[in-house]
Amino acid sequence: MYFNQLSHENQDWSLNSKPESHIEIVNQLIDQHTLVSDKLLPEIDMHFWAVMNNNTNLEHELDHIYQIFVNYKEQLEDHFYFEEKLVFPTISKNSNAIDETTMSFIQKHEDFELLLGEMIQEVQNKLTPLKDLMSLRILELKLERLNRIMEEHQVLEDYLFSKK
DSSP states (O other), rough: OEEEETTTOOOOEEEESSOHHHHHHHHHHHHHHIIIIIIIHHHHHHHHHHHTTTOSSSSSHHHHHHHHHHHHHHHHHHHHHHHHIIHHHHHTTTOOOHHHHHHHHTTHHHHHHHHHHHHHHHHHHHHHGGTTHHHHHHHHHHHHHHHHHHHHHHHHHHHHHHHH
16 A cells, blocks of 8 residues: 555554555545544634633634634635545546646645645744643644645645656
């Protein structure tokens, strides 16, 4: 396998050998989509709410950062849906013909990296007065984990799309 789970506990991924097939890589990507959509994004949302419920002094900053998260989440879920319904089936058929729409979609990945990086920076810079709040610490850890998973996800996708 190209990417395997490091452990069943944290569900992160790691490059460990050459890919056996495009279908195997697509399955790994879909597993990551499921992990992010069904587990990590809801956990991040929950911890944002915990931070917001524990502090009213930074309400404006928290609302702003939470809106960045909501925007990121919506765009990422749309992106995952598009990949699973259009891009991956095309690749799974081993088609060498990827249309222009799909190629522009593939090139849009950098937007997600920038938005996630902006959100992490906002949390780290604007919420420092809350640094002792456990829910903020957990939120930061979850955002960093999401960032690691999405970086690894990007490596997988870059490899997959470069073979087309």
